[in-house]
Amino acid sequence: MNTLLEVSGVSVTFDGFRAINNLSFRIGPAEMRAIIGPNGAGKTTFMDIVTGKTKPDQGRILWGEKSISLRGMSEARIAREGVGRKFQKPTVFEDQTVHENLLMALRNKRGPFAVLFYKPAAKDLVRVEALAEEIGLHDALWRKSGELSHGQKQWLEIGMLLAQEPRLLLVDEPAAGMTPAEREHTTNILTEAAKTRAVVVVEHDMEFVRRLNCKVTVLHEGAVLAEGSLDHVTANQDVIDVYLGR
Amino acid sequence: MKNSFLMRNPSTLIFLAALAVFTIVVTALSEAFGLGLISTSFVKTLGKTLCLGLVAIAMDLVWGYAGILSLGHFAFFGLGGYMIGMWLMYERTRDIVISSMSDAPIPPTAEEITDAIGHQIFGVVGSSEFPLIWAFADSLVLQLVLVVLVPGALAFVFGWLAFRSRVAGVYLSILTQAMTLALSLYLFQNDSGLRGNNGLSGLQNLPGLEAAPQSVVSIWFLWASALALGLGYLLAAWIVSGKFGSVIRGIRDDEARVRFLGYSVESYKLALFTVTACIAGIAGALYYPQAGIINPAEIAPIASIYLAVWVAIGGRGRLYGAVIGAGFVSLVSSWFTGGQAPDISLGFYTIKWVDWWLIVLGLSFVFVTLFAPKGIAGLFDLAAHRRWPNRHGADLGPDAGALREREANE
Numbered sequence: 001m002n003t004l005l006e007v008s009g010v011s012v013t014f015d016g017f018r019a020i021n022n023l024s025f026r027i028g029p030a031e032m033r034a035i036i037g038p039n040g041a042g043k044t045t046f047m048d049i050v051t052g053k054t055k056p057d058q059g060r061i062l063w064g065e066k067s068i069s070l071r072g073m074s075e076a077r078i079a080r081e082g083v084g085r086k087f088q089k090p091t092v093f094e095d096q097t098v099h100e101n102l103l104m105a106l107r108n109k110r111g112p113f114a115v116l117f118y119k120p121a122a123k124d125l126v127r128v129e130a131l132a133e134e135i136g137l138h139d140a141l142w143r144k145s146g147e148l149s150h151g152q153k154q155w156l157e158i159g160m161l162l163a164q165e166p167r168l169l170l171v172d173e174p175a176a177g178m179t180p181a182e183r184e185h186t187t188n189i190l191t192e193a194a195k196t197r198a199v200v201v202v203e204h205d206m207e208f209v210r211r212l213n214c215k216v217t218v219l220h221e222g223a224v225l226a227e228g229s230l231d232h233v234t235a236n237q238d239v240i241d242v243y244l245g246r
Numbered sequence: 247m248k249n250s251f252l253m254r255n256p257s258t259l260i261f262l263a264a265l266a267v268f269t270i271v272v273t274a275l276s277e278a279f280g281l282g283l284i285s286t287s288f289v290k291t292l293g294k295t296l297c298l299g300l301v302a303i304a305m306d307l308v309w310g311y312a313g314i315l316s317l318g319h320f321a322f323f324g325l326g327g328y329m330i331g332m333w334l335m336y337e338r339t340r341d342i343v344i345s346s347m348s349d350a351p352i353p354p355t356a357e358e359i360t361d362a363i364g365h366q367i368f369g370v371v372g373s374s375e376f377p378l379i380w381a382f383a384d385s386l387v388l389q390l391v392l393v394v395l396v397p398g399a400l401a402f403v404f405g406w407l408a409f410r411s412r413v414a415g416v417y418l419s420i421l422t423q424a425m426t427l428a429l430s431l432y433l434f435q436n437d438s439g440l441r442g443n444n445g446l447s448g449l450q451n452l453p454g455l456e457a458a459p460q461s462v463v464s465i466w467f468l469w470a471s472a473l474a475l476g477l478g479y480l481l482a483a484w485i486v487s488g489k490f491g492s493v494i495r496g497i498r499d500d501e502a503r504v505r506f507l508g509y510s511v512e513s514y515k516l517a518l519f520t521v522t523a524c525i526a527g528i529a530g531a532l533y534y535p536q537a538g539i540i541n542p543a544e545i546a547p548i549a550s551i552y553l554a555v556w557v558a559i560g561g562r563g564r565l566y567g568a569v570i571g572a573g574f575v576s577l578v579s580s581w582f583t584g585g586q587a588p589d590i591s592l593g594f595y596t597i598k599w600v601d602w603w604l605i606v607l608g609l610s611f612v613f614v615t616l617f618a619p620k621g622i623a624g625l626f627d628l629a630a631h632r633r634w635p636n637r638h639g640a641d642l643g644p645d646a647g648a649l650r651e652r653e654a655n656e
Contacts, residue, residue, distance in 0.1 A: 051506060053502070074505075074510065075502075075505040075506055076505050076506075076508050076509055076510040076511065077510075079505070079506050079507060079508035080508040084506075085506045087503075091500055091503045093492075093495065093496045093499055093500065093503070094499065095495060095499055096492060096495060096496070100492050103489060103492070104489060104492045104493060104496060104507065105507055110508050110509050110510065111510075111513070112490070112510075112513050112514050112517040113517075115488075115489050115490050115493060115509075116485065116488070116490045118488060118489045118490075119488075120489075160507070164507065164508065
C-alpha cells in the first residue's frame, strides 16, 4: 500500500511518564482515519509529535514518497511539507478579518521577504472567496474573526487548513460544540477533503465517528490497542474494557 | 500604486499632512526663517521630539505589532548617535587643530595632525591613541553607513541567539535589558574607546558649516527629522498593512498557530527586530547632533523603559499612537522636570514637580495599562464612534461569546 506518513516505534516520556509507548501508525495519501481513545491515551501527544511540537525520544517518522524523516524538523518546516493541524479549541487570529485569516493560511511562499513584498494575485483572491463559500462564511469575509460564533470559528479554522493545501490534515475534535446541522456540514467537508488527501480525526463522539465511516485506530496508554472498522473495534473486548465500557 | 496605498490607509495620509503642517508652522515661527516666536533651543527640542517619535514607531512595530517587549531599542538609538558623533567630533577637532597649527613656522605633517586630534579627543580619558573603532571616523559616508549597520548587526546577532533559542515574553525583555545595561556599562569605561562617561560632545557644531548660526542649523535638523519621521512612518505603515503585518500580529496573538501555518516565526521576529534597530539607529543619529552631547547614561536601561512607557501611553499597535505618546510624554516630561511647572504649595508641604514628576508618570502608566489599554490613540476612536450606528450595545455576533460592539471597533 502507498504510504504518506509512517510512524514506527515512537516513544516519548514526560518526567518519567510514558505518554507514547512504542507507537506505530501509517496512513495512505488519500485516506480518512479516526483516532479514538480515553483521556490520556496520547491522542494529542501523537499529533504534537507528528507536527514537531514534541520531540520523540526514539522512533521513526517518515513522510511522503521519498520517506524523508520529519524528526528534528521545526514546526514551520513540517507545516510547509504539507502537514496541517486543527486544534481542539478554535484558534483563529481574532483581531483580524476572516479574509486576512484565510489569506495568511493560503499556500504561498512563507519567507519574510516574499511575504513583505506579497501582493495578492487575482487567483488568490478567487480562492479565498471560494473557500469562504465552502465554509459558509462568505458574508462574514470582512468581519473580525473574533466576532464569529464558536461553530463559525471552527469552520474558519478548517477553511484555513484547506487553504494551506496540506497533504495530511490532523483534526482535533472538530465537532466539539457544534449543532447537529453544523456537524453534518463538517462531516461533508472532511469527507470531501479525504478524497484527495489524508485526514486524521481525533474524536470522542462515537456518533460523529460513525458518520465519518472510516477506519478507526484506538489508542490506549500511548500505544495502538486496536485498528479496523468501527464495528470491528467496538466488538473488541480490550476496547470495551478500557474505553467503551466506562 | 502609492496613491492607492495612501487611500487604503487614510491615517497615514492624515499623519503625513499633520507632520508637514507642523514643520511649516515651526519654520515660520522660528528665529532663522520666520517671526522669531520660537526660540532656537525650543526648535531643537521639537526636532529631538520628532526623532523620539521615530524611535517610538520602531518600538511600536516590535512591541505593539509583533508583541516583543524589547527593552533595548534605546541602545540602538544611542549607538546610532555615537556613530554620527564620532564623525562630528573628529572633523570638528581636526578643523580646530589645523587652524591652531597653521601659525606654526613649519607646516605640520598629516601624522602630527592625527596625533594632535587624538590628543584633543582622548586626552580627557588619559590617552591619545585612536582606538580601532575610530578607523572610519574621518569619512562621513562610512559613518553614516555605520549608523544603520552597527545597531542592525548588534540586533541581528542578539536576535539570532535569542529567538533561535525561543526566548520569548518576559525572559526576552530581561535579556534585552541585560544587553542594554552591559552596553552602557562597557561604554562607561574609559578604555571603551568612546571617551567613557564623558561621551562625545560638541555635536551641535557641523564641521565645515561654522558660518551657519545654530538657529539655522536647528531648522535644518528639524526638517531632516521630520523627513525621517515621515519616511519611517510610511515604511512602517507599509510593513504592517500587508500580509507581513498579518503575520506579525498573528505572532503577537498566537505564536504557535503561526508556526503551524508554516511561517518560521523566528525569522520574522529576527527580521523585524533588526529593521527596527536600524530605524532606531537613524533616529539616534538625528537626535544627538541636536542634543549636542551623548554619553553612556543615554543608553541606560531606564531610557528603553521610558520608550515602552511612551508607546503604552500613546497607544500600542497604532503607529500614530506611538508618535503621539513619545511627543506628548517627552514634552510634558521636559516641562515638569525643567523647572517650568509652578510648584504647588500645600502649606505644610510644597510639591516640587522635579521630584514628583516621575511618580505622576508612573501612576499614569499604571492607569493607562489598567483602564485605557488603547492609550491616547483610543481617543480618536471615541471621536470616530459617533459616526457608526448605535446598536445600543447589542451583540454583533450570533452568540453571547462574540465580541461586543465596543470591542469590535478596535
